Amino acid sequence: MPTPRPSSTKLSRLEVDPTSQMHTPSTGSPDRPTTFVLPKVKLGKTYLLRLINAALNDELFFRIADHNLTVVEADAVYVKPFDMDILVIAPGQTTNVLLRTKPYPTNATYPMAARPYFTGQGTFDNSTVLGILQYKLPNPSTAANLSKIPTLPPINDTSFVSNFTSRLRSLANARCPANVPKTVDRKFFFTVGLGSSPCPTNATWVWFMHCHFEVHLSWGLKMAWIVLNGEMPNRKLPPPPSDLPKC
Template identity: 30%
Template sequence: MAARPYSTAASGRFDNTTVIGVLEYEGANITSSLKVLPVPPLPRINATSYVANWTNGLRSLASSRFPANVPQTIDRRFFFTVGLGTTPCPKNQTCQGPTNTTKFAAGINNISFVMPTTALLQAQYFQRLNRLYTTDFPTTPLNKFNYTGTPPNNTMVTTGTKLVVLPFNTTVELVMQGTSILGAENHPLHIHGVNFFVVGQGTGNFNSTTDPSNFNLVDPVERNTVGVPSGGWVAIRFRFDNPGVWFMHCHIETHITWGLRMAWVVKDGKMSNQKLPPPPADLPKC
């Protein structure tokens, strides 16, 4: 098996060599010594179309005996734009943004997440919420534009600690749309606390009228991280049956520091095993 990284940006800033591994099945009858095989031709490091076609072919191991537990009915639908932006450069600082007066930022639905000074999970358990965050994270972009076309003139993001609050056992459909602001780029998005099913993806802007008819609700692949395609979109479905506060963020570390993250609050259920447990008595304090 041979593999190499996939990246739509910064292709020369990390080790992009090829890795090779050997998969040996237990109980196989190995009659000849292992031979070093030539490395097969691999796609370019930024081969977006190749990656999209390959990932579209992934399927779960679902069967009639063990069907994929894809939510068929949805309680809440969300449409999130994912991408870069700018924010004003602080006074008396030199920033490396697109202009001398701005610095790079990132956000979801144009909101760059600000980390609070107190742990959100701790605040959720002790119901000390009002001072830390608001619950008005938008379900759709506040400012609509051609997400994969010519970017808007104003690339400024807003900042805040805004969260989505959901009842226990809520089924969610989330479409994440990549943007072309400061360049289209693949963003690997990870959600803590839940696995999800990748039911669809495509290029360009998501069409809420025609694209859902092509969703795979039978045997989609189950993940906890998915790449929002460069110049495209991805749709996922999942059930939030895990009470707590769960971060969703880009796995590119620079983008995390720029604010490409948000959090979901899942309320307690009615049963005793559906409630957020208290922090342990020996939990170290910061």
């Protein structure tokens, strides 16, 4: 990975999961960005891509060269399908899209690109991360090796982002109504958890939990708790170094 700039935005945190399998990125360097390679796709098929923006601050633009994507879900809620060649994904947001592969591709591989949408002040990582969509061709020699890197909107292109988000509509129709009641007839209370399941006794450390957005840490949306040592040697923390500053 390249040395990050003073920012929490690491573009490699845009995760693309077509098969629920992990795919190792290639080693990146300052003159060669980190790239991710997906499994080879077949001709004329439809694939469901689950996109996750795991960055802490910025929305991300995402595009696959010479391909349209059909948005069908956002944040675990189905939406009315619509086609776009460039997506916008908010921090912590998940988006499911349909990728329809070409029956007669002109290239064997197509680059994918992502970078932030940012309109504020300050320093952030404005680099572009790349991925590779590979086709499984019966005769690879008949197609070019690599398509051109796709272009993305300017980093501060608010009009594009507004146009994209305005197309997100709930899946409300006669078959899937989305009626919102004006009055509440019953009250329901659901217990999500009681804290009755203890943490593993070998997980001794100071644990830190915070809201997804990094800026919220400065607002106090954070907490820490300490897990004490267990009885067995492998359940104890090593002592701190002798030169560790005291609190």
